[in-house]
Amino acid sequence: MKFNYQRVNTVSEALEALSGNNETRKILAGGTDLLVMIQEHLISPGELLDISGIEELKEIGEDDGMIRLGALVTHGRIADSPLLREKALPLVESCGEVGSPQIRNLGTIGGNLVMASPSGDSIPALYVLGAEVILASNEGERSIPIEEFLIGVKKSAIRSDELLVAVIFPGMGADDRGFFRKLGQRKALAISKVSTAAIVSLRDGVIASARIALGAVATTVIRTPRTESFLVGQPLTPEVISEAARLCSEESRAITDIRSNAAYRDEMAGLLLSRGLAEIAEEN
Amino acid sequence: MNEITVKFTLNGEEVSISAPPYFTLLRLLRERLGLTGAKPGCERGECGACTVLLDGEPVTSCLVLVPQVEGRRVDTIEGLSDGDHLHPLQQAFIDESAVQCGYCIPGMIISAKSLLDNNDSPTRDEIKRAISGNICRCTGYVKIIRAVEVAAERMREDEI
Numbered sequence: 234m235k236f237n238y239q240r241v242n243t244v245s246e247a248l249e250a251l252s253g254n255n256e257t258r259k260i261l262a263g264g265t266d267l268l269v270m271i272q273e274h275l276i277s278p279g280e281l282l283d284i285s286g287i288e289e290l291k292e293i294g295e296d297d298g299m300i301r302l303g304a305l306v307t308h309g310r311i312a313d314s315p316l317l318r319e320k321a322l323p324l325v326e327s328c329g330e331v332g333s334p335q336i337r338n339l340g341t342i343g344g345n346l347v348m349a350s351p352s353g354d355s356i357p358a359l360y361v362l363g364a365e366v367i368l369a370s371n372e373g374e375r376s377i378p379i380e381e382f383l384i385g386v387k388k389s390a391i392r393s394d395e396l397l398v399a400v401i402f403p404g405m406g407a408d409d410r411g412f413f414r415k416l417g418q419r420k421a422l423a424i425s426k427v428s429t430a431a432i433v434s435l436r437d438g439v440i441a442s443a444r445i446a447l448g449a450v451a452t453t454v455i456r457t458p459r460t461e462s463f464l465v466g467q468p469l470t471p472e473v474i475s476e477a478a479r480l481c482s483e484e485s486r487a488i489t490d491i492r493s494n495a496a497y498r499d500e501m502a503g504l505l506l507s508r509g510l511a512e513i514a515e516e517n
Numbered sequence: 518m519n520e521i522t523v524k525f526t527l528n529g530e531e532v533s534i535s536a537p538p539y540f541t542l543l544r545l546l547r548e549r550l551g552l553t554g555a556k557p558g559c560e561r562g563e564c565g566a567c568t569v570l571l572d573g574e575p576v577t578s579c580l581v582l583v584p585q586v587e588g589r590r591v592d593t594i595e596g597l598s599d600g601d602h603l604h605p606l607q608q609a610f611i612d613e614s615a616v617q618c619g620y621c622i623p624g625m626i627i628s629a630k631s632l633l634d635n636n637d638s639p640t641r642d643e644i645k646r647a648i649s650g651n652i653c654r655c656t657g658y659v660k661i662i663r664a665v666e667v668a669a670e671r672m673r674e675d676e677i
Contacts, residue, residue: 234539234541235539238521238539238582238584240584261582264581264582265580268562268579268582269561269562269580272560272579273561281582283584283585285585286585286587309574333565333649334628334631334646334649334650335577335628335650336580336650338571338574338575338576421650422563
């Protein structure tokens with residue numbers, strides 16, 4: 234591993250550095266993907282811009298119902314946050330299953346987003362939370378919905394002069410119930426074969442709204458709109474849950490790759506949904 | 518390439534040491550500081566053999582670069598014993614015969630220490646979760662988990 238190294242301590246220093254054109258530069262945050270890619274000679278950046286010391290990007294905040302996570306908040310801190318357990322349960326559950334304790338203490342939410350892997354575990358949760366990504370550059374800030382930020386396998390809409398500074402989303406309300414479930418080769422240190430995140434809003438035992446996202450089945454995380462509309466207006470009975478699972482498997486349209494095959498992924502996407510919904514039904 | 522100098526707290530003592538910025542913390546410990554307890558295994562963050570505590574939290578030292586430890590606290594397996602007495606975790610690993618080839622053990626003990634620092638009565642599931650990032654290829658997990666339970670019991674008794 235050899236590269237030039239530059240460390241910045243504030244967002245403005247980072248943006249200044251990023252404004253200069255340098256095609257071989259990579260941004261180092263938690264390093265849990267980037268340093269592995271360098272070790273495996275998949276990339277060989279000429280320069281690393283180390284943003285890991287920028288304190289202003291490490292805050293978890295809530296303002297008027299909106300949650301704001303700085304880009305450098307680690308998976309471990311999200312998993313342990315009482316505020317997020319109350320307001321963003323699918324995200325807490327997904328971050329608690331990323332990698333291992335050691336990886337969760339290093340890896341950041343911003344890094345998980347910028348890597349834009351379809352199997353990035355925080356991403357389905359952020360889809361169902363309706364998250365927006367905040368990108369900063371010397372020209373100012375822009376905010377884009379997560380669905381528009383992630384455009385393909387390991388491709389995002391970030392420009393080379395931009396820094397992902399935060400992700401924001403409305404906290405879950407009192408009627409909202411949510412979960413994240415994933416399947417991998419083993420419980421720890423396994424990239425997801427398939428994952429399902431969902432938030433349903435329950436009023437008087439009936440689903441008022443539903444958001445479902447599937448990870449690792451397609452080139453980006455996908456929503457399942459037909460399953461979502463089917464659920465609205467229904468009570469969470471075993472029959473409804475099983476029909477939702479069937480629809481969800483149909484909508485999954487999974488791909489076959491090194492980690493799993495399409496048929497298994499489709500089936501499991503629905504199964505994970507039914508398990509999560511059944512647990513919500515039990516608790517209500 | 519130019520080396521940089523970092524200052525940090527290593528096992529309770531201030532150190533100042535130079536290394537190239539692309540060195541990992543693991544390499545710094547082993548090649549510049551003579552501390553070979555943290556082991557290179559996969560060097561991809563997957564095996565946990567290189568686990569150390571960074572500001573009290575377990576991390577894989579193969580995925581931390583030297584400049585990132587500036588001003589921070591690093592604790593390695595070498596800092597656990599006071600010189601005369603082993604840490605209760607170390608003693609329990611010996612007493613419970615939890616060590617086979619031994620390569621994973623420094624990382625295992627560091628992960629277990631982080632658990633016991635925050636939770637003096639962990640359940641078996643909590644222990645499994647705490648060491649889920651540490652792979653033992655001898656697969657001696659049963660005795661390792663037992664050793665952590667024994668250490669926790671002894672540490673609780675010592676508190677009384």
